Amino acid sequence: MKRFLLPAVVFALLVGLLAVGLKLDPHEVPSPLIDKPAPAFSLPRLDQPGRTISAQDLRGKVWMLNVWASWCVACRQEHPVLVDFFQRGGAVPVYGLNYKDKREDALAWLQRFGNPYVASLSDTEGLVGIDFGVYGVPETFVIDKAGVIRLKHIGPVTPEVLRDTILPLVKKLDA
Amino acid sequence: MPDRLAPAARRGRLLAGRRMAWLICVAAAASSFIAPCAAAREAPPLAADPALEARVMHIAEELRCLVCQNESLAASQADLAVDLRKQIRQKLQQGQSRAQIIDFLVQRYGDFVLYRPPLKPRNWLLWAGPFVLLALALGVLVVNIRKRRRHAAALTPADHQRARLLLEEGEGRGT
Numbered sequence: 136m137k138r139f140l141l142p143a144v145v146f147a148l149l150v151g152l153l154a155v156g157l158k159l160d161p162h163e164v165p166s167p168l169i170d171k172p173a174p175a176f177s178l179p180r181l182d183q184p185g186r187t188i189s190a191q192d193l194r195g196k197v198w199m200l201n202v203w204a205s206w207c208v209a210c211r212q213e214h215p216v217l218v219d220f221f222q223r224g225g226a227v228p229v230y231g232l233n234y235k236d237k238r239e240d241a242l243a244w245l246q247r248f249g250n251p252y253v254a255s256l257s258d259t260e261g262l263v264g265i266d267f268g269v270y271g272v273p274e275t276f277v278i279d280k281a282g283v284i285r286l287k288h289i290g291p292v293t294p295e296v297l298r299d300t301i302l303p304l305v306k307k308l309d310a
Numbered sequence: 311m312p313d314r315l316a317p318a319a320r321r322g323r324l325l326a327g328r329r330m331a332w333l334i335c336v337a338a339a340a341s342s343f344i345a346p347c348a349a350a351r352e353a354p355p356l357a358a359d360p361a362l363e364a365r366v367m368h369i370a371e372e373l374r375c376l377v378c379q380n381e382s383l384a385a386s387q388a389d390l391a392v393d394l395r396k397q398i399r400q401k402l403q404q405g406q407s408r409a410q411i412i413d414f415l416v417q418r419y420g421d422f423v424l425y426r427p428p429l430k431p432r433n434w435l436l437w438a439g440p441f442v443l444l445a446l447a448l449g450v451l452v453v454n455i456r457k458r459r460r461h462a463a464a465l466t467p468a469d470h471q472r473a474r475l476l477l478e479e480g481e482g483r484g485t
Binding site: 162165168180220260266270 | 379392393416417418419421458
């Protein structure tokens with residue numbers, strides 16, 4: 136009996152390790168930008184290219200940055216969640232980062248699926264995206280009053296993520 | 311005789327041909343799934359300045375593409391990889407050093423982009439893990455070998471006597 140104990144323990148540990156490994160998503164790379172100041176940017180608004188919005192303009196309030204594009208399939212899946220959130224009063228202002236998109240396409244997309252954004256910023260070259268460490272769209276950031284990134288969510292925002300992760304954090308940051 | 315064999319042989323060849331076609335279909339279908347990553351063509355060098363391009367590639371080879379995670383930034387055709395190579399190129403043109411450029415990417419995407427992760431507390435397990443496992447395995451091996459030797463040595467003269475008797479008995483019956 137005793138001679139099987141050690142192999143059994145080793146086996147159990149290995150199963151545990153592999154089980155954890157299976158649940159990890161290698162595509163969710165932890166961002167080094169968490170708890171760091173959001174990168175400075177100044178980008179034209181999608182709807183009024185003559186006007187720009189900069190990181191500085193958004194100081195003093197908690198806000199959400201949602202990276203999206205009209206060519207992004209997962210964004211279409213995510214979009215109704217954001218629209219619904221906006222229509223229910225939106226506890227936090229959501230700004231869009233329109234990533235590597237054509238302006239006409241992006242505007243048509245918002246026309247068709249609804250616009251949950253206070254404003255969208257045109258990042259045609261994707262340079263601000265790089266500064267934010269974006270490597271797949273959609274991605275969502277929560278930024279606090281001091282302009283510090285507090286959360287990065289990779290992939291579509293689901294009602295669960297909104298309810299269980301984002302909103303509690305926003306509430307805490309707003310307090 | 312050959313005449314009678316011919317239809318069967320032809321059928322065999324036909325079947326083989328059909329199987330081949332089917333295999334090609336499957337292969338084509340499979341490759342279309344992984345196409346975005348698998349299309350690992352050589353990155354088109356922007357030949358304006360081959361020396362610069364070589365330096366870009368030299369840096370990009372050490373960095374991991376975040377989209378196709380098993381490809382280097384140099385090999386990947388993902389949009390982001392193209393953009394990041396462009397960034398590297400621009401920064402080299404601005405006279406930035408290799409360390410500065412790698413730092414730029416690590417700040418945005420984390421140590422994950424490095425194929426040679428730095429030796430720091432968070433990565434100790436990564437670096438030491440294989441050696442720890444090797445040492446453990448060697449330890450178990452040594453313990454086992456020693457145990458076996460001890461068992462072999464533990465035979466008393468009486469045991470040897472019995473063994474010899476048994477062997478002789480067996481031989482006697484065999485002949």
